Amino acid sequence: MYDWLIVGAGFAGSVLAERLARRRGERVLLVDRRPHVGGNAYDRLDEAGVLIHQYGPHIFHTNSEAIVDYLSAFTAWRPYEHRVLAMVDGMQVPIPINLDTINRLYGLSLTSEELEAWFAARAEPVADIRTSEDVVVSAIGRELYGKFFRGYTRKQWGLDPSELDRQVTARVPTRTNRDDRYFTDTFQAMPAQGYTRMFERMLDHPNIHVMTNADFRDVREVIPHRRVIYTGPIDEYFDFRFGRLPYRSLRFVHVTRDVARHQPVAVVNYPQTDAYTRITEYKHLTGQEHPKTSLTYEYPSAEGDPYYPVPRPENQALFKRYERLARAEADVWFVGRLATYRYYNMDQIVGQALAAFRHIDAQLGRPAPARPAAATGPSLAAG
Structure with missing residues (x-):
């Protein structure tokens, strides 16, 4: 009997496995359908x-x-x-756009103060900034939007920036100094020895058993466990009841x-x-x-x-329907990018997982005395 079945061995699942094992002394089975730990941060x-x-x-x-x-x-x-450099008009220039970007691209020698005015002269007023196109055009104008953002965004998302929430391009600032x-x-x-080595150390605890090449649906039916932490796609957990989240x-x-x-x-x-x-x-x-x-x-x-x-209002509305189902699930916690349908940087996922642990720890109260681990110890398949 495991205290926890944790689905997904990326940052969210691994941090919670480590905290639950080390701080609460509980037995954790961590499963991942891939052949390694580390999620998308896996290196080799x-x-x-x-x-x-x-x-x-x-x-x-x-x-x-x-x-x-x-x-x-x-x-x-x-x-x-x-x-990062961007290949624009046959030359490699800094992105986010900064003073050097503009001076190289246009053969100018503007100062930071002059660049502010240069941007302002090209910016197009947008009364209600709703889309990614609005964010860029209102700040630096349509020409730079076309050179740096429109094509890249269309490739990345399969949608025009005018069809995407403003958060997509708002993540990339524009600067008037030379900070590249x-x-x-x-x-x-x-991480000095790579992400995989960091995950291996995180999960090297006798109360953590790692099972890779394993599907949650198969494991949950045959291995006894008390509670679940799920970090996979939330729509998949509920068998796509309302349709697939894009x-x-x-x-x-x-x-x-x-x-x-x-x-x-x-x-x-x-x-x-x-x-x-x-x-x-x-x-x-x-x-x-x-x-x-x-x-x-x-x-x-x-x-x-x-x-x-995919950041669009209709997708967020669909997620909210799944979120209501998730809140009604007893003894199941949904954590991480896929389970909460939100783009997080790695540090944000770690922060969310640590916050989830504090919530769990407070909600469940003092854990029972730690049980001795199986003699075989942890099993890691990290490549």
Whole structure:
């Protein structure tokens, strides 16, 4: 008999497994249908021996000291500030758009103050900012919107920005200084030995049993457990009772090149050309020394594993119907990006999982005395 069956071995499920085992002394069965732990943050050595992220680049950044302190129990850190270039009009320029972006693109020598006026002269007033198109056009005008945002967004989401909630492009700011960092959080770093090693340490506890290549529907019928934490798609949990929630998926093509470096930064975006949205070169992220380099070409797709909830009002209304069912489920907690149909950064998922643990701990009260673990100890299949 397990105290908890946790579905999904990504950040949400793994953090809760660790807290419940270590802080409450309870027995946890953590299951994942994939052959590894770590969810989308899973990284591995490829055939050439280069450390890559199987599901595209994952860059850790946060303003929360508490989240850094928690994760630091399981990893050392490599300082890394993420920089992205966009291939626009045949040249690679910084994104988010900043002073250097505009000066290079247009052959200008504007100052920060002059750039503010330059943007203002091109901005189109929008009375009611509702869509992603509204956000960009009202700030920097239609020409830059066309160069940087429209094509990329259409590829990424399969929808025009005018059909998407404003939050999509609001995530990418526009700057009038020369700050070319993609993020401005106070803490920006990568796990020194990779994400997979961090997850392995997090789950290395005698009260945690990890079962990969396992489907929740099969496990829940045959393995006794008292309570469930579910981090998978909420519509799937309820057998798609009201229909499927729309997600955007991704297809990744991993290649190795017989050169030490392919591009000047970790990520180059392609808003104007090609079917892929971006190319990632991982050695920039990891600091690995290797005579070869490995890249990932990223192709958005309507089919495949769910990655991004599609931010439209009708989709949120459908989620609310599932959320009402979830609230009525006894002894089941829904946590994480897929279970709450919301895009979270990694630190936000960790924060949500830690908050969920505090809620569970308060709700259930003092746990029973910890039982001794099985002699076999934990089982990890992390690749």
